[in-house]
Amino acid sequence: MSVIVIAVILTALMFDFTNGFHDTANAMATSIATGALKPKVAVILAGILNLVGAFLSVAVAKTISSGLVDEAKITPVVIFGGLVGAILWNLLTWLLGLPSSSSHALFGGLIGATWVAAGSSAIKFAGVVSKVLLPLVLSPIVAGIVALAATYLAYRIATRGEEGTITRGFRLSQIVSASMVALAHGTNDAQKTMGVITLTLITVGVLPTDAGPPLWVIASCGVAIALGTSLGGWRIIQTLGKRISDIQSPQGFAAETSSAAVILVSAHLGFALSTTQVCTGSIFGAGAGRRLAGVQWGVAGRMALAWLLTLPAAAIVGALAAWVAGTGTAGTVVVAVVAIALAGGIYIASRRQPVTADNVNDVPAAQPVPVSA
Amino acid sequence: MSIAWGSLLVVFIVSFGAAVAVVVLVTCALVGLSARERATTAAAGGTAGGGLSAGAGTAVAGVCLAAAAAIVLYGLYVIVAA
Numbered sequence: 082m083s084v085i086v087i088a089v090i091l092t093a094l095m096f097d098f099t100n101g102f103h104d105t106a107n108a109m110a111t112s113i114a115t116g117a118l119k120p121k122v123a124v125i126l127a128g129i130l131n132l133v134g135a136f137l138s139v140a141v142a143k144t145i146s147s148g149l150v151d152e153a154k155i156t157p158v159v160i161f162g163g164l165v166g167a168i169l170w171n172l173l174t175w176l177l178g179l180p181s182s183s184s185h186a187l188f189g190g191l192i193g194a195t196w197v198a199a200g201s202s203a204i205k206f207a208g209v210v211s212k213v214l215l216p217l218v219l220s221p222i223v224a225g226i227v228a229l230a231a232t233y234l235a236y237r238i239a240t241r242g243e244e245g246t247i248t249r250g251f252r253l254s255q256i257v258s259a260s261m262v263a264l265a266h267g268t269n270d271a272q273k274t275m276g277v278i279t280l281t282l283i284t285v286g287v288l289p290t291d292a293g294p295p296l297w298v299i300a301s302c303g304v305a306i307a308l309g310t311s312l313g314g315w316r317i318i319q320t321l322g323k324r325i326s327d328i329q330s331p332q333g334f335a336a337e338t339s340s341a342a343v344i345l346v347s348a349h350l351g352f353a354l355s356t357t358q359v360c361t362g363s364i365f366g367a368g369a370g371r372r373l374a375g376v377q378w379g380v381a382g383r384m385a386l387a388w389l390l391t392l393p394a395a396a397i398v399g400a401l402a403a404w405v406a407g408t409g410t411a412g413t414v415v416v417a418v419v420a421i422a423l424a425g426g427i428y429i430a431s432r433r434q435p436v437t438a439d440n441v442n443d444v445p446a447a448q449p450v451p452v453s454a
Numbered sequence: 455m456s457i458a459w460g461s462l463l464v465v466f467i468v469s470f471g472a473a474v475a476v477v478v479l480v481t482c483a484l485v486g487l488s489a490r491e492r493a494t495t496a497a498a499g500g501t502a503g504g505g506l507s508a509g510a511g512t513a514v515a516g517v518c519l520a521a522a523a524a525i526v527l528y529g530l531y532v533i534v535a536a
Contacts, residue, residue, distance in 0.1 A: 137534055219462065227470045231477040238481040242488030250484035261529060268533055335477050342473035345529050347465045354465075 084410050085157045088417060089281045092164040094305045097274035099171040100183040101131065101309020104270060106317040107180070107340070107360040108263035111333035111367075113441060114322030117255035120313070120438040127263040128311030134267020135303030139275065139293055149188055149208045154199035157281050159191065161413065162198075162403025164277070165420045166190030166395040172427045178316035178324075178436070179387040182355040184273060186395040188213055193396030194403035209392075217388055220343075220354040221362030228339035228363040232370025235331045251330035258337035263310075265344045266356055271306045275299055315436040321361065323444040326368030326376045336360075336367035358388065472525060479522040486514035 108130075109123040118126065167183070167190040174181040188209075195203050239247045275294040282288040288295070294302075322328060328336070340356075340363045347354045361384060368376040402420070406413045489511030506514065 134533075223462075223466050223469070226466075227473045230470065231474050234474060235477050235481045238478065238485060242481075242485035243491060246488040246491055247481075247484045250480070250487060254480050257526065261526065264530075265533055331481070334480065335473075338476050339469070339473040341529065342469040342476075343465070345532055346469040346472070349532055350461050350465055 083157075083285070085161060085406070085413055086281060086285055086287075088413055089157050089161045089164070090278055092161055092168070092417075093274050093277045093281075094301060096164050096168050096171070096183075096187065096277075097271065097302050097305035098309035099168050099175070100270050100274070101128070101306040102312045102314040103171050103175055103180075103183050103309075103317060104266060104357060105310045105312075105314050106321045107356055108259050108266060108337070110318045110321035110360075111328050111336050111364060112255045112259040113318055114328045115252060115255065115330040115333045117252040117330060117333065118259070120315075120318075120441050123259070124313035124438075125311045126260065127266075128307040128309075130260055130263035131267035131271060131310045132303045132307035134264045134269075135271035135275075135299060135306060137264075137268050139272060139299065149205060149212060150191055150195040151199065151203040151205070152280075154195060154203045155191075155280065155284060156198065157285060158407050158413075159194040159198045159403055160277060160281050161406050161416070162194035162401075163187065163190035163192075163395075163399045165402040165416060166193055166397070166399025169398050169420060169423055169427075170391060170395040172424055174387055174391070175314055175316055176427050176431050177387070178320040179384055180317050180321055180357050180361050181384075181387045181391045182217075182357045183270065184355060185213055185217070185388070185391045187273060187277075189392035189395030190399030190402075192392070193399035193401075196396070197400045197404045198407060213392055216354045217358065220358035221365065223354070224339055224343045224359040224362035225366035225369075227343060228336050228366030229370040231335040231339055232332050232367045235335050236371060239331060248330050251334045255330060255334045255337060258334055258341060261341040262337055262344070262360065265341060265348070267303075267306065269344070269348060269356060271302045274302045274305070278302070313438060315438065315441045316431070319436050319441050319444060320380070321364055323442060324377060324380050325361075325364050326371075328364065328367065329371070332367035332371055335370065336363040339363045339366065472529075476522050476525050479518040479525075483515040483518035483522070486511040486516075486518065490515070 105124050105127050108127050109118065112118045113120050113123050167186040170181070170186045171183055192204055192209065275298050278298050279288065279292065279294045283290055283292060340360045343354065343359050344356055365376060365381060402416045406416045486506065489506035490508045493508035493511065
């Protein structure tokens with residue numbers, strides 16, 4: 082295997098790792114916020130379920146790039162550049178505590194890298210609209226409406242019960258609903274990296290065309306995403322669990338159940354919605370279902386902006402990386418060194434105001450926005 | 455460019471139905487369990503429990519939880535089989 086192939090495999094596993102800690106929040110943010118699970122227990126549980134999920138299915142693994150760019154024009158350099166763009170965008174949004182879609186970062190990186198390597202004709206713009214832009218708009222709306230209705234009904238019915246029993250019961254139920262989201266996430270997201278590595282091995286002729294991912298690819302991707310997940314992306318967990326709304330256990334359960342239902346049904350019917358955007362939409366819906374004024378809509382605006390920027394920003398970095406790496410082995414080394422330096426810089430910046438398992442829930446109570454404002 | 459509006463509508467309807475059903479069932483189960491606890495407290499000399507009796511509360515909780523569990527298990531089956 083050449084240097085570029087090894088670089089692609091290592092970078093893909095790095096991306097998988099960032100994908101893991103970026104998305105821990107999807108499954109566990111509300112469980113941690115309501116106290117249903119202790120922070121460290123929650124992220125380790127999510128990590129294990131992601132690992133299990135990675136082994137459950139390989140159906141999605143090959144669909145990763147299809148429909149967005151012309152597969153015949155993909156080379157290891159393009160994939161390397163795309164992955165670098167995706168990783169850097171994932172790290173930057175993590176620093177800002179914004180739950181952006183890891184899949185969109187990956188798509189963006191690949192699109193940008195393909196553009197410099199093969200020209201704009203190799204990009205299928207209709208595919209970008211139907212696979213990225215449309216789900217971007219629809220995911221949070223669909224999940225939000227489901228969670229809003231579920232939360233509203235839960236509170237209406239729960240008034241007949243006793244508060245202590247209801248709260249305890251919903252906390253226990255949240256462990257099940259959060260686990261379902263984590264498992265569904267593992268089956269979806271670990272496979273994206275498996276698909277990238279398998280595609281690379283096929284393009285250089287190590288694997289025959291139409292080969293499925295070999296066991297070592299499945300295992301290493303599962304381990305990478307599980308490690309990332311159990312590290313805990315505390316900054317994003319804090320945003321989703323505490324900064325959107327003051328989430329109580331009935332809302333947490335309603336949000337997680339809605340997320341799990343929407344992710345599973347859409348994956349089953351082949352209408353790919355973004356896990357991150359579904360989960361974020363559910364949490365906003367659950368917040369609004371209890372009392373409308375308690376939701377921090379300003380946070381929603383920042384997230385929407387990050388979601389819109391994800392694809393183009395990752396595309397620009399991916400394009401630059403593919404351009405430099407395309408000059409040869411020296412170029413690949415330069416890209417790797419610069420990417421590691423930038424990642425290190427982002428990590429150092431995060432240490433200034435660290436968010437950890439110990440202070441993840443320490444956020445001043447969300448102030449309801451005055452109606453007149 | 456073709457947008458599969460039909461399958462989007464199906465996604466919305468099915469996930470709405472499943473999520474709302476599970477949440478409503480679990481909530482009803484918890485209301486049933488509350489009735490049981492209230493009845494126990496009342497028997498021990500506390501205030502009289504209103505609404506469901508202890509037995510009815512337990513029965514409601516059992517049926518609702520079983521139904522919710524069936525939906526969750528079907529969800530698991532969908533993940534594994536896909």
